Amino acid sequence: MTLALIGINHKTAPIELRERIAISREDLPETTRALAAVPGVAECMIVSTCNRVEIVAALEGQTADLPGFLHRQFGLDPALLAPHIYQHHDQDAVRHLFRVAASLDSMVVGEPQILGQVKEAFTVARASGTVGAHLEHLLQSAFAAAKRVRTETEIGSNSVSIASVAVELARKIFGSLNGRTVFLVGAGKMSELAARHLVQQGAGAILVTNRTQERARQLAEPFKGRVIPFEQLYEAASEADIVISSTGAPHPIFRREHCQAFMHRRRNRPMFFIDIAVPRDVDPAVNQLEGIFVYDIDDLQAVAASHMAERSRQAGDAEALIAAEVARFHERQRTVNVAPVIVALQHQAEEIRQTELRRMHAKLGTLSAEQAAAVEALTRGIVNKFLHPHMQALKQAARENDSARVEALCDSWSLPAAAEKQDEAKPARGETCSATEPGSQGARMDETSAVGGK
Secondary structure (H helix, E strand, C coil), rough: EEEEEEEEEECCHHHHHCCCCCCCCCCHHHHHHHHHHHCEEEEEEEEECEEEEEEEEECCCCCHHHHHHHHHHHCCCHHHHHHHCEEHHHHHHHHHHHHHHHCCCCCCCCCCHHHHHHHHHHHHHCCCCCCCCCCCCCCHHHHHHHHHHHHCCCCCCCCCHHHHHHHHHHHHHHHCCCCCCEEEEECCCHHHHHHCCCCCEEEECCEECCHHHHHHHHHHHHHHHHHHHHHHHHHCCCCCCCCCCCCCCCCCCCHHHHHHHHHHHCCCCCCCEECCCCCCCECCHHHHHCCCCEECCCCCCHHHHHHHCHHHHHHHHHHHHHHHHHHHHHHHHHHHHHHHHHHHHHHHHHHHHHHHHHHHHHHHCCCCCCCCCHHHHHHHHHHHHHHHHHHHHHHHHHHCHHHHHHHHHHHHHHCCEEEEEEEHHHCCCCCCCCCCCCCHHHHCCCCCCCCCCC
């Protein structure tokens, strides 16, 4: 099984391209299932945010054409997309995913939203039936690594986000936000964070609109904001000095003719748009109008860069922690890969134990319940103690990635090689690896567990 990760992000592609392959929350399940249908894809998930679209897939058999999936799914010329795609495999893919989850690959290093977005993508993939044992193990390890970064380093201190950077930019443009009217278009997490920062900076009236009016009310209530019905979006927008727009609309909702009308009603008083949506909510042509200033998510990188220097030491500590977690993941993965061999050896020992028990019972006749239990415990204890050093040797060879030693141990026990046993015992999508077989008492994996043990 090969792990592959491909994608584009804010470092490799401009927003004009990113918005063409952005996947809405509503479309993500269907797109994930379409990816799972690509030949060679055994398990998969897709992370789609304002700054990245990434495919994570476990591949088997033939190499899957993941770039081709992006070309076909979004109707893009391969020559247009190819220069902006990055691809990682196996250990490099694990390292990249761990860094993404820990917010070390974000536009604003240390921002807390990306971990929740990766978790949401994983939840969608699970619900879509595209996650099996390999991605389950990978993502749970990524979440654990991200948690360590948040709790053991200062990377998340004075937490920043795209929303907070946007508000900081607004403050620099206007000098002060005191008394400024702010219009939040879209009531998602970004808008909520923006509202929180705006209130802290002394903003005046806050207007909120959303296609779902109840969601707008929930956002506006804590900030004593005013809810604007979405149908009145254009009538109310001219009241705002600052418009922060973050909707899931597939096309711009603010066009040149709208903003010309806003300026006429405002008698040419300046108006500031912060567009943190991908695809963009504000047509880039609006920026050509006098008195209107538009900043999209790529424009925020200049402000975000100032935070990078402040966090360089913390980022270094976090990178070292991620490197250790990646090494730990691969050590555990190698141990998991020999689990089927351990199971086979335990089954072999159990068959011998059961055969000897039958021979013994034929000679001794009927035993009392207490005697039978004592014999059962005695023989099982002998087998476990005999197997223990062999299990430890096999797991140690796996941790050291010593495939020759693993094969030698298998040969000495007349067992198939680890890779062959792994293929035979591979769980179906959605199952988890189990080191025991139902009804086989001697196949217990407690202290001789394929993954655990000392």
